[in-house]
Amino acid sequence: MSLFDWFANRQKSEPVTQKRQEREIADGLWSKCEACGVLAYTKDLQANQMVCSECNHHLRVDSDERIRQLIDAKTWKPLNEEISPIDPLSFKDRKAYKDRLSDYQQKTGLTDAVQTGTGLLDGLPVALGVMDFRFMGGSMGSVVGEKLCRLIEYGTQEGLPVVIICASGGARMQEGMLSLMQMAKISGALEHHRREKLLYIPVLTHPTTGGVTASFAMLGDFILAEPKATIGFAGRRVIEQTLREKLPDDFQSAEYLLKYGFVDAIVPRTQLKATLAQLISLHQLSPIAPGHHHNGDRVHYQHHNEPKKIHRDAMQVLEETD
Amino acid sequence: MPTQTRKPFLLDFEKPLCELESRIAQIRELAAENNVDVSAQIQELEAKAVQLRQEIFSALTPSQRLQLARHPRRPSTLDYIQAICDDWFEMHGDRGGYDDPALVGGVARLDGKPVVILGHQKGRDTKDNVARNFGMASPGGYRKAMRLMDHANRFQMPIITLIDTPGAWAGVDAEKLGQGEAIAYNLREMFALDVPILCTVIGEGGSGGALGIGVGDRLMMFEHSVYTVATPEACAAILWKDASRSPQAASALKITAWDLKELGIIDQILPEPSSGAHADPLGAAQNLKKALLENLQDLLSLSAKQRRDLRYQKFRQMGKYTLA
Ligand SMILES: [Zn+2]
Numbered sequence: 001m002s003l004f005d006w007f008a009n010r011q012k013s014e015p016v017t018q019k020r021q022e023r024e025i026a027d028g029l030w031s032k033c034e035a036c037g038v039l040a041y042t043k044d045l046q047a048n049q050m051v052c053s054e055c056n057h058h059l060r061v062d063s064d065e066r067i068r069q070l071i072d073a074k075t076w077k078p079l080n081e082e083i084s085p086i087d088p089l090s091f092k093d094r095k096a097y098k099d100r101l102s103d104y105q106q107k108t109g110l111t112d113a114v115q116t117g118t119g120l121l122d123g124l125p126v127a128l129g130v131m132d133f134r135f136m137g138g139s140m141g142s143v144v145g146e147k148l149c150r151l152i153e154y155g156t157q158e159g160l161p162v163v164i165i166c167a168s169g170g171a172r173m174q175e176g177m178l179s180l181m182q183m184a185k186i187s188g189a190l191e192h193h194r195r196e197k198l199l200y201i202p203v204l205t206h207p208t209t210g211g212v213t214a215s216f217a218m219l220g221d222f223i224l225a226e227p228k229a230t231i232g233f234a235g236r237r238v239i240e241q242t243l244r245e246k247l248p249d250d251f252q253s254a255e256y257l258l259k260y261g262f263v264d265a266i267v268p269r270t271q272l273k274a275t276l277a278q279l280i281s282l283h284q285l286s287p288i289a290p291g292h293h294h295n296g297d298r299v300h301y302q303h304h305n306e307p308k309k310i311h312r313d314a315m316q317v318l319e320e321t322d
Numbered sequence: 323m324p325t326q327t328r329k330p331f332l333l334d335f336e337k338p339l340c341e342l343e344s345r346i347a348q349i350r351e352l353a354a355e356n357n358v359d360v361s362a363q364i365q366e367l368e369a370k371a372v373q374l375r376q377e378i379f380s381a382l383t384p385s386q387r388l389q390l391a392r393h394p395r396r397p398s399t400l401d402y403i404q405a406i407c408d409d410w411f412e413m414h415g416d417r418g419g420y421d422d423p424a425l426v427g428g429v430a431r432l433d434g435k436p437v438v439i440l441g442h443q444k445g446r447d448t449k450d451n452v453a454r455n456f457g458m459a460s461p462g463g464y465r466k467a468m469r470l471m472d473h474a475n476r477f478q479m480p481i482i483t484l485i486d487t488p489g490a491w492a493g494v495d496a497e498k499l500g501q502g503e504a505i506a507y508n509l510r511e512m513f514a515l516d517v518p519i520l521c522t523v524i525g526e527g528g529s530g531g532a533l534g535i536g537v538g539d540r541l542m543m544f545e546h547s548v549y550t551v552a553t554p555e556a557c558a559a560i561l562w563k564d565a566s567r568s569p570q571a572a573s574a575l576k577i578t579a580w581d582l583k584e585l586g587i588i589d590q591i592l593p594e595p596s597s598g599a600h601a602d603p604l605g606a607a608q609n610l611k612k613a614l615l616e617n618l619q620d621l622l623s624l625s626a627k628q629r630r631d632l633r634y635q636k637f638r639q640m641g642k643y644t645l646a
Contacts, residue, residue: 088585088642089576093561111646142641149638171529171551173561176575177587180529180551181640184537187509188634194510211551213502214490214530219510233502233530234492238556242492252497262500 033057049269058206058226058269062108063115063132066165070128070273071119078117079127080150085112085143089176097174100136108134112143113168116151118160122277124284127155129164133207138168140211141175145182148216152189152200161199161280162190166217170210183215190219199283201276204231204254204263222279223263224272225254231263331600333389335378339597342371375596382546384578385569388554390546391525392488395600397607399426399441399484402524405607406614407432407439413470420462420499424455424491425535427470429479433615438474440467440535441484441524457526458491461504464534468508471515480518480618483535488553490531505534512537513634516626520617522592522610523547523579524599539633540617541588543579544606546598549588550577587640590617 021039024030031042035057045052049069050059061069067076091097105111113135118127129151131138148164155162171179193200202220206229213233217223225231232252240247250256257263267275332340346367353360382390390396403410407430415421427440442459445451459467467483474481490501512519519538527536527549543549552560554572559565576582579591592609595602621629 082645084644084646086642086644089574091574093571093574094563142643146641146643173552173557173575175642176551176577176585177549177582178585178641180533181587181637183506183530184509184533185637185640187506188513188537188637191510191513192634195514211530214505214534215509216506218500218503218506232497233490233505234497238492239494239497243494247494251494260498260500262503 031059033059051269056227056268058228060133060206061269062134063110063130063165066130067115067117067119067128069269070121070163070165070276071126072121072123075120076117077119078115079154080116080147081111083111083143083147083150085141087174088142088178089174091174091176093174100174104135108132110135112141112147113138114144114147116147118154118158121163121273121280124277124280125160126276126280127151127158127160127162129162131165131167131212133167133169136172138212139170139172139179140168140182141172141179142182144168144172145179145185148186149182149189152186152193155198156189156193156196159196159198161201161283162193163201163203163276164216165203165205166208166212167205168208168210168212170212180211183211186216187219190216199280201279203267203272203276204257205229207231209233209235218262222265224265224267224275225257225263226272227254227266227268229254231257331394333386333393335382335386336597339371339374339378342367342374346371372596379546379596379598383569383573384548384575384581385554385572387546387578388526388548388572390598390600391548393525393598393600394447396525397599397603398446399443399486399524401603402441402484402607402610403430403439405604406611407437408434413466413473415469416462416465417469418462418465420460420465422460422463422466423453424457424487425459425463425467427467429473432480432482432611432618436477436479437482438470438479439482439484440470442487442531442535444486444525455491457487458489459487459531459534460491460496461499461501464490464501464504464508467535468511471508471512471519475515475517478517480520480621481515481538482614483519483521483538485521485523485527485532485536485549486525487528487531488526489528490534505530508534509537513630513637516630518618518621518629519633520614520621522613523549523588524610528553537633537637539621539629539636540590542590542592542613542617543582543588544592544599544610545579545594547579548572548577549579549582550575585642 028042030039031045032039033052036055038054050061085101087098110132114129114131116129129148152162200220201222202217204217204225208217208231230252231254254266258266349360410430412428424443426443430437430439442457443454444457445454471481520540521536521538523543525547529552554568555565557571557575558567582588583591592613595605599606
């Protein structure tokens with residue numbers, strides 16, 4: 001090929017700028033807003049917490065990014081990272097569950113669809129769980145259940161508020177009834193946490209559906225949601241099929257749930273950390289709460305005990321499953 | 323019910339048995355008309371029928387069990403209540419503007435002692451089924467159930483729940499009224515109840531709709547009932563992209579009582595009469611009553627706190643994972 005041909009070929013192809021742009025999108029330098037189509041420098045977008053500055057659309061955020069957004073730098077301590085999925089039913093649909101798991105593990109660098117840990121949120125200690133939709137649609141199987149359960153138990157033991165960022169299509173079918181039972185298990189852990197008069201705040205992000213909605217997503221003392229997030233029990237298509245009619249556009253949106261009284265507030269992502277800090281600190285300053293002592297005019301409230309030992313129950317479970 | 327109306331409900335795998343049984347009846351009739359003694363032959367055929375019945379019912383596939391679990395003649399919650407309880411008084415309404423006909427319950431006596439008993443209610447025929455929404459409970463149904471369970475807790479009555487639903491109702495109203503919240507609330511609060519809770523899957527245990535009244539000290543299943551995270555039809559449509567693969571999904575999902583006993587999810591399998599609960603509802607009811615009374619006796623010897631702790635521990639160990 002002569003130099004001339006090379007130039008000719010090059011001119012026949014798409015304009016240079018567009019081509020470069022595509023490459024740079026692929027490189028992650030630029031990101032395209034899926035709602036309005038506007039391109040933004042990924043760095044700018046990240047600085048704005050993955051919220052499009054053009055149309056305010058909340059782009060999907062993975063669990064690492066979410067932890068960065070919410071937890072003060074260098075204070076995140078992951079819990080139970082070693083808990084990993086198995087294939088208890090030897091489940092195989094069009095693809096073996098085992099293969100699905102290892103594919104997603106490779107793709108995401110995660111063991112399963114949730115990260116849990118403790119850290120400071122504007123200086124306030126919290127137990128935080130973050131679901132990751134990238135891992136099999138954030139579906140809840142044994143690992144998601146066990147990690148969230150241990151997180152809540154840890155919060156109960158250490159007197160910590162629990163925050164869970166929900167993003168899930170529901171129970172993971174590949175683990176059958178074991179997945180369904182995680183709903184009960186987590187709800188039981190929340191009952192103990194609640195009994196200790198500790199604060200629990202789920203944050204519903206796009207999408208929060210099925211078994212997650214029918215358990216810990218709806219059990220908060222406060223329930224927060226991100227703008228326009230889809231939140232519902234049954235899938236929209238299932239309902240459309242049974243009713244044979246088109247549903248209103250805002251059906252199962254965060255705004256719809258606010259209207260009908262199932263969430264307390266829709267909080268833009270850029271204000272989420274401040275809102276959580278506000279709610280947590282409001283509940284730590286009660287002058288009549290047990291264990292909070294008056295000392296002169298100043299109210300002392302218990303600070304987060306730095307985690308020293310793993311929960312006894314958790315240890316027990318660890319031994320049992322060895 | 324006359325036999326004519328039973329025939330349309332005959333399941334495929336029941337047919338050989340049914341044919342054999344009608345042949346025995348025919349021979350009997352002919353023998354009586356012609357005054358001949360065929361007792362030896364009849365005895366032989368009857369033995370064959372027993373064997374055939376045993377063969378059929380011991381080798382059911384998960385999807386055949388699903389058919390049995392959904393059998394239109396299968397005893398329903400109200401049938402069992404009628405058969406095992408005295409002094410039944412049905413309670414109505416969630417006190418929030420709704421009374422769900424798909425979830426029924428009330429106070430009654432079981433073996434002389436007061437209990438609260440509640441469950442999903444399917445219809446006995448098409449018309450009744452429409453009225454009962456095919457046993458798919460609404461948020462108001464779960465809230466009614468919680469109201470009844472709170473009542474039981476206040477008056478120290480054991481709670482008996484009977485599970486039989488394809489799933490919680492999925493509709494516009496259900497979403498608007500917070501189906502997810504209604505179920506979630508029950509899941510949490512059932513862990514807080516002091517009184518014994520006995521849960522039995524009598525037919526179809528459909529996902530979150532079943533679990534919404536399914537947190538208890540004992541989980542039991544009738545031997546031909548199923549309990550599943552999603553209906554095999556839905557699972558096949560989603561994972562295989564082909565609803566006709568539902569028998570395959572039924573096997574893969576592990577929905578039978580034996581599978582779930584092995585997975586550590588249920589505590590006890592309740593035997594059914596030899597041709598299934600629908601063939602002998604009273605026999606099935608006797609088995610249920612016996613199991614309820616036995617388990618109740620165990621649970622009543624514990625303190626409220628012990629029961630709550632054990633209930634939590636029971637669900638706490640559900641799940642399979644590794645520490646890699
Ligand atoms: Zn945009």
